[in-house]
Every structure is written in structure tokens, then in C-alpha cells.
Amino acid sequence: MLPSDIMKILVCPVCKTHLIYNPHRNIFICKNCRIYYPVIDGIPDLRPEAATKLPSEESEKDSSH
Numbered sequence: 001m002l003p004s005d006i007m008k009i010l011v012c013p014v015c016k017t018h019l020i021y022n023p024h025r026n027i028f029i030c031k032n033c034r035i036y037y038p039v040i041d042g043i044p045d046l047r048p049e050a051a052t053k054l055p056s057e058e059s060e061k062d063s064s065h
Ligand SMILES: [Zn+2]
Pocket: 012, 013, 014, 015, 016, 017, 030, 031, 032, 033, 034
């Protein structure tokens, strides 16, 4: 788990929306851009080249909880 303080200040470098941490997948999600960033060795990788497009159906699943 990452410290909650880090999770609060992390924003998407593209749109500046606060990122949502998904502990099940260990990723940070930007719902605005519909992309997610991986966490490598406990450090969020927020480089644009590390971002992966989020499948719309999975986004809906995550947001329901
Ligand atoms: Zn974004």
C-alpha cells in the first residue's frame, strides 16, 4: 500500500485530475482521460509513455464500488 498522503496529491499529468488508486491492480486511474498508470516498486509511474488506455467496461466496473 502507498501512503495516503501520496495518493491525495497525485494528479494526472495530462488533465490535472486527481488519480484514483486501485489496490487490486496496483494502478492509478484517471477517469477523465480513461487511462491508468502502473506502480513500479511502490512508485507510481506517471510518464505519458507508461499510461495505458482503460477499457470502458472495466472503468464502469471499478467506479461502481
Ligand atoms: Zn487525465
